[in-house]
Amino acid sequence: MNLAVRDLRQHWGRFGLSCLGVGLLLALVLSFAGIYNGFVADALGLIRSSGADLWVVQKDTRGPFAEMSRLPDDVRYRIAVVPGVRETSPYIFYTVQRPWHGRLLRFVVVGYDLGTGMGGPSQLVAGRGIAQAHYEMVADQKLGLRVGDVVHLGLHDYTVVGLTRGMVGSGGDPVAFFSYQDAEEIQFVKDNWAIRNARQRALAAYTHALPTQPTLAAGLARSFSDNPELHNVNAILVHLAPGADPAAVAAAINRWEYFTAYTTAAQSELMLAGSVALARRQTGLFRVLLTIVTTVIVAQIIYTMTLEKLKPIALLKLIGAPNRLIMGVVLQQSLALGLIGYVIALVVGNLTYDKWPRRVLVGLPDQLLLLAIVVVICLVASAMGLRRALRVEAGAALTG
Amino acid sequence: MEVVHIENLTKVYGSGHTAVTALRDATISVNRGELAAILGPSGSGKTTLLTAIAGIIEPTSGRVCIGQTCFYDNGWRVRDLRRFRREHMGFIFQSHNLVPFLTARENVLVVLQISGITGAKAVDIAQELLNYLGVGDRQAHLPEKLSGGEQQRVAIARALANSPQVILADEPTAALDTERGKSVMALFRQIAREKGSAVVCVTHDHRMIEGFDRIYQVKDGRVTDGDQQPPKGEPPT
Numbered sequence: 218m219n220l221a222v223r224d225l226r227q228h229w230g231r232f233g234l235s236c237l238g239v240g241l242l243l244a245l246v247l248s249f250a251g252i253y254n255g256f257v258a259d260a261l262g263l264i265r266s267s268g269a270d271l272w273v274v275q276k277d278t279r280g281p282f283a284e285m286s287r288l289p290d291d292v293r294y295r296i297a298v299v300p301g302v303r304e305t306s307p308y309i310f311y312t313v314q315r316p317w318h319g320r321l322l323r324f325v326v327v328g329y330d331l332g333t334g335m336g337g338p339s340q341l342v343a344g345r346g347i348a349q350a351h352y353e354m355v356a357d358q359k360l361g362l363r364v365g366d367v368v369h370l371g372l373h374d375y376t377v378v379g380l381t382r383g384m385v386g387s388g389g390d391p392v393a394f395f396s397y398q399d400a401e402e403i404q405f406v407k408d409n410w411a412i413r414n415a416r417q418r419a420l421a422a423y424t425h426a427l428p429t430q431p432t433l434a435a436g437l438a439r440s441f442s443d444n445p446e447l448h449n450v451n452a453i454l455v456h457l458a459p460g461a462d463p464a465a466v467a468a469a470i471n472r473w474e475y476f477t478a479y480t481t482a483a484q485s486e487l488m489l490a491g492s493v494a495l496a497r498r499q500t501g502l503f504r505v506l507l508t509i510v511t512t513v514i515v516a517q518i519i520y521t522m523t524l525e526k527l528k529p530i531a532l533l534k535l536i537g538a539p540n541r542l543i544m545g546v547v548l549q550q551s552l553a554l555g556l557i558g559y560v561i562a563l564v565v566g567n568l569t570y571d572k573w574p575r576r577v578l579v580g581l582p583d584q585l586l587l588l589a590i591v592v593v594i595c596l597v598a599s600a601m602g603l604r605r606a607l608r609v610e611a612g613a614a615l616t617g
Numbered sequence: 618m619e620v621v622h623i624e625n626l627t628k629v630y631g632s633g634h635t636a637v638t639a640l641r642d643a644t645i646s647v648n649r650g651e652l653a654a655i656l657g658p659s660g661s662g663k664t665t666l667l668t669a670i671a672g673i674i675e676p677t678s679g680r681v682c683i684g685q686t687c688f689y690d691n692g693w694r695v696r697d698l699r700r701f702r703r704e705h706m707g708f709i710f711q712s713h714n715l716v717p718f719l720t721a722r723e724n725v726l727v728v729l730q731i732s733g734i735t736g737a738k739a740v741d742i743a744q745e746l747l748n749y750l751g752v753g754d755r756q757a758h759l760p761e762k763l764s765g766g767e768q769q770r771v772a773i774a775r776a777l778a779n780s781p782q783v784i785l786a787d788e789p790t791a792a793l794d795t796e797r798g799k800s801v802m803a804l805f806r807q808i809a810r811e812k813g814s815a816v817v818c819v820t821h822d823h824r825m826i827e828g829f830d831r832i833y834q835v836k837d838g839r840v841t842d843g844d845q846q847p848p849k850g851e852p853p854t
Contacts (some may be wrong), residue, residue, distance in 0.1 A: 529717065
């Protein structure tokens with residue numbers, strides 16, 4: 218006969234509600250672990266899917282994700298001749314936010330070389346990959362576009378020819394893939410209204426400068442006909458020849474004056490040490506706070522439940538029940554509360570994670586860690602109730 | 618055969634000029650199969666005497682023996698009093714004091730479980746006791762679903778579960794009407810005779826006095842006498 222269960226049988230409704238409350242709190246604790254994992258997966262997703270062995274960026278920058286990096290796209294040919302390099306590919310990465318049919322589309326533009334395919338879309342779930350150098354795009358399904366939709370960007374219209382799943386930037390924004398030439402145009406070529414506006418501003422400045430500053434006026438006049446510098450990319454992705462040592466090839470490239478090369482591992486470290494590190498501390502702190510709150514709530518519930526059975530506890534002591542039996546009742550109820558709450562947390566989590574705005578990834582290690590935390594919480598939270606139960610005098614059963 | 622032997626028991630609460638002597642040199646003796654009453658007004662020390670016999674409070678001096686074992690002897694006491702209680706004593710209270718979340722049968726089973734008797738054997742014992750006390754058909758009910766008399770019978774069944782040498786009862790008939798009170802006293806008499814236990818009752822229910830074999834009066838902490846009552850059925854002298 219289990220006294221803990223017999224007692225709970227009397228208050229199953231209230232106990233069930235308590236379990237639900239604790240379960241929802243634990244679901245939040247678990248979610249924050251999943252949110253952090255999601256941050257990491259999002260941050261590293263593009264790096265991992267690129268297939269690159271090295272990332273060459275502007276000298277002394279930590280681009281292209283953690284910091285802006287700009288370098289000419291023809292650098293790829295210079296890097297391609299470094300010993301150990303098999304192929305190179307330009308890579309463009311930036312975020313845009315554009316109106317589209319009455320809503321804002323916010324997404325990460327990734328430009329890649331169609332020839333090598335490095336840094337291009339993977340995990341296509343609909344349509345096809347980009348097959349022509351211009352005016353086609355592949356978007357992540359999170360963007361809400363369908364195959365065949367047309368999006369106007371800069372001077373041109375781009376047709377969605379394929380959809381990916383789970384391709385997002387480090388900020389959680391969905392990715393849209395373009396040829397790197399289109400990505401350069403979208404980034405640097407102004408649309409017609411912007412060009413007219415710039416010309417008007419330049420003409421006004423020219424007219425103002427001409428009487429007194431002829432040199433400046435001449436410079437402004439030249440700017441009327443200047444074409445924007447299109448041929449810039451954010452990084453050059455490098456595929457190494459079999460057997461090449463990434464660190465050695467990176468060192469060779471770093472010796473050049475204007476470039477910095479990172480291995481994929483170093484690029485991942487840069488990401489994790491940047492924005493993700495802050496998120497990790499933030500979510501970590503929140504998890505700790507939630508765990509403390511859960512402990513306090515469980516302690517309060519267990520203490521209240523113990524207070525309600527002081528008379529039966531005194532009676533049990535009077536009829537000779539050993540302390541371990543009484544401690545067992547309190548501990549079993551505490552563990553039941555925690556473990557039922559834990560199961561609720563798992564169920565609630567599994568039913569809701571795919572509906573969260575950002576990716577939530579909860580793995581078995583997170584679940585096992587939470588289980589261990591729950592057991593510790595229950596043991597700690599029982600302490601007050603146990604202390605109270607053990608202090609009850611057997612005589613209290615007689616005196617009422 | 619003497620089952621309860623209390624000798625020169627003194628209990629002093631507090632110390633110095635705030636000291637209160639609740640019990641002074643109390644000496645009582647109850648034999649196997651006897652019913653003893655401890656009578657006295659409120660605050661006279663009778664509950665202190667009962668709790669000292671039960672080993673719930675530690676006397677200041679004196680000696681408390683149950684059967685062959687003295688569990689308290691002028692400052693010395695057995696280490697595990699709770700175990701001693703569960704092996705030698707049964708308890709019955711005025712307010713019945715059943716565990717509210719256990720059914721009648723479970724209230725009896727819990728004593729057996731604590732005593733290390735489990736499984737079918739425990740269930741058989743519980744069932745037998747409840748039948749013996751006439752509440753066998755109420756064994757699956759929670760205390761709140763039982764009448765006062767039924768609760769008291771379940772409490773008696775529980776007190777008997779560990780086959781105690783002595784049953785200590787605190788105002789067992791105070792909450793019952795005269796008829797039910799007499800029925801409980803008859804039950805005590807039957808238990809004392811058939812099971813051989815000694816029954817010690819703290820009571821001020823004068824309606825039931827004639828049912829006891831011995832009566833101890835407690836006044837201002839002193840136990841005045843332990844008159845042997847005439848055998849039941851004979852007129853008092």
